[in-house]
Amino acid sequence: MTNKEEFLTLEEQQELMEKYDPEAGTRKLTGILRWVTIIGLLAFSSFQLYTSIFGVFTAQIQRTIHLGFALALVFLLFPARRKSKKGKHKVAWYDMILAGLSVIIGAYWPIKIDELVMRVGQLTDIDFYIGLLAILLVLEATRRAVGLPITIIAVVFMAYALFGPYMPGFFAHRGLELDRLVQTMFYTTEGILGTPLAVSSTYIFLFLLFGSFLIKTGVGEYFNDLSIVVAGRSVGGPAKVAVFSSALQGTISGSSVANVVTSGAFTIPMMKNLGYKKEFAGAVEAASSTGGQLMPPIMGAAAFLMVEFIGGGITYWDIAKAAAIPAVLYFAGIWIMTHFEAKRIGLRGLTKEEMPDRKEVLKNLYLLIPIIAVIILMMSGMSITRAALWSIVVCIAVSAFKKATRMGVKDFIDALVDGARSALGVAVACAAAGIIVGVVTKTGLGLKMANGLLDLSGGYLIPTLFLTMITSLIIGMGSPTTANYVITSTIAAPAIILLGVPDLSAHLFVFYFGIIADITPPVALAAFAAAGVSGGEPIKTGIESSKLAIAAFIIPYIFVLSPEILMIDTTWTYVVWIVCTAFAGMMCIGAGAVGYWLRKLNWIERIIGFVGGICLIYPETISDIIGIVAFVLLIALQYLYKREEMGKPVIARLK
Known part of the structure; x- marks a missing residue:
């Protein structure tokens, strides 16, 4: 049996997540500031639940309040420097000022909406400075909560908008004046308040809240036990447990790194004890955890954005259905390769003594009811918002079946707080992605990039797909799921669509390669996190992960060339x-x-x-x-x- 000391403690897991996942690096506040942030998080969740039950406000009001909550809470919870020990437990004076300014940003549209609508884009000096402040706060909050890569991309895009006439070749454009850029970014629904933030302020928040309630009922831990019962006794059992549990964890988590650290803390030591090399053990967990974001129904929340970006009457269920076969093949590929690797080096499965009680685990199958409920509700044609709401209700009801899983008042409050906390990084990432989309819309960069890729590829489909893949992998490095999908779908997907590829195939193509950037060296955050757990060499772990995830490098080409695999026509x-x-x-x-x-x-x-x-x-x-x-x-x-x-x-x- 594996020694308990070989497993990572909760503190070690948190340390690893903070190292590789910026969204995990929050302050550990005490005293009155702790209660201020808890009340803020509760208010955030309460606002989102209220609008989902009684109807959302006008677009600008709904989105700016959502943004204001997210910005203020980010400045209270995320220190300016992640490695600052002092900043881990104390809110700096300037962060309090930034949080206060964020509240002003969140309240500006609700208070001034009548005047702003009457002026129709004619900005006063105050409007200009408030808009400029909103842009700067979004960039800084994104840097803290999400990381530097997407922040740099957003800044580069704004520089491109301002200095268009000085750009080389086909990238040149007329350029935008600063006041025009500010107007687009904060006073239209084409910038910060655009589609990404719209989806974050409705669908995504509710499903993150749903995931938080699932965790409180013990579903996350149950996934591990169920996976062991299903796969533990087979050849190389722990590796297959990692594959199965990570596929399930993907239904409630939108972070590859979080998946790796939480489930990998359990599965990687088991794999190492069984005889797998450090790098292979880490690679199995990294590839599986990354694939969790490709697995319906939630798909790292990007599926909700896909509904809005593709349009044309496509539904969430259409996307989930289309993604099902590729996702199953992805995990089947990892499962098969771990099986062959185990047979190659002569590994066994877990012994009966190392297995949990099968009967006890199967008795708790009812814990999967909320996940089944959300799928059935969306299949029935219910709106995404209503399906998420009812799924939360089902989750609370299911938790009451047994005393061990029953949610008390404290659990309910904790779920609301944790759900709001998990939404902060997504909200600011969506706001930053809105900046990028706004620049693309105003400058026509999307079409320029598409034409540029077509020129480089000579107008042939396979070379265009290859160049689009490279573009998506580069953009996906270090960016969260929602943000990298927004960027890749805006910049890279149009090139494929121009060649007659169905919109859904093109969007899933860039989505896949944006996701597997997490395991593709040299910047492979999920693989590096797995190496941190296994003690293996990070680059080697990334190479092994890429090899295990070979299906993800092949299948996107297949569903572009033959959309039948997406169950289309x-x-x-x-x-x-x-x-x-x-x-x-x-x-x-x-x-x-x-x-x-x-x-x-x-x-x-x-x-x-x-x-x-x-x-x-x-x-x-x-x-x-x-x-x-x-x-x-x-x-x-x-x-x-x-x-x-x-x-x-x-x-x-x-x-």
Whole structure:
């Protein structure tokens, strides 16, 4: 049995999250300031619940109040310097001033709305300075709560807007005056108060709150126990537990790093004790935790943004349904590769003594009811807001089934506080992303970038996809899920759409590569966090993670070239066939990547595995036939050579 001291303590987990995830680096306040922030967080959640029940306010009012709450709380909870020990427990005087100014920003539109609407964009001096202040506060709050990369991107975009005439080549434009830029950013719904913040102030907040309530009922811990029961006894069991539990955790978490540290603190020591190398153990957890954001129904909250960005009558359910098969294939690929790796190095599963009580775990299956409820409610056509609200109600009701999970008043308050706290980084990231979208809209940069990518690729689809992939990976480095989707969908996706690719395929393409930037060296935050848990070398862990997540580098190309895998314009019969052939394809690719199936593969067999696997995943009749032939050939070769090794010379007799 694994020694308890090998697992990370809660303090160690928190330290790792703060190192690799800026959203986790909040102050540990005491005294009156602690109560001020708790009351602020409660008020934030109460405002969001009130508007979701009784209806949202006018767009500008709803979004600025949401922004004001987020900014003020960020300055109270996040120190200016993350490594400052003094700042961890004390709010600096200037942060109190910034929090007060944030309240003014949040109240300006609600108080002045009649005057602002009557002036129709004609700014007074006060309007100008308030708008400029809003931009600066958003940038600083984003730097603190989300990190420097997206802040730098937002600043670069604003510089691009201001200095357009001096830009080289096709990037040149007329340029915006500072007052015009401020007006766009804060006094229209095309900048800070644009679509990203609109979604943050409605759908995203409620689902983050839903995730907080799920955690309070013990669902997060239950996922680990359920995963062990399902996969623990099989070959290389702990690695498969990591895959399964991380897929489940993805339904309630929007952070790769948080997934890695919380579930990895448990699974990585188990994998190491079983015999997996440090880097491989960390890579399994990093790849699985990153994939949690690709798994419906919540998908790191980016699916809600996708509804608004794609438009055209597309629903949340359309996106969740389309993402289902690729997500299953992603996790199937990791599961298969960990299985082959375990067989290659001769690892066992967990013993009966290391397993939790199966009957006890299965008795608690009712804890999954809220997750099932949210899926059913959205499938029924209920609005996203109402589905989230009712799912929270179901979560509270389900928690009452047993005393151990029953929520008291303190648990209810804690859930509201934690939900609001988790929304702070998302809210300011969405505001910063709004700055980027606003600049793209005003300058036409999206179309310029799309045309530039097409020129570089010669107008051919595959080179365009490759360049778009590189762009998405670079933009995704260090950016949270919601922000990197907003940026990549605004800048990179239009290039693919111009070539006739369906909007949904194009948006999912950039979304996938923006997400897996978390495990792609050199900036692989999830892999680095996993290395921190495993004690492995970070870059090697990132390389192993990328290898395990090979499906994520292949499948996006497949669903652009053949959207049937997204269940677009196809039949259920064909969908079943696609799933079966794609799963067989992942087995071939997994065997080729690891170099083992029934026995060690030679280089010819590995090539057959890769080629056959890609053909099976690509849903076309000819490619399926080629893939099936390769699959059968690979199994035959494995079987014959295996019998040779066992002293039964089938090949010799055939000769």
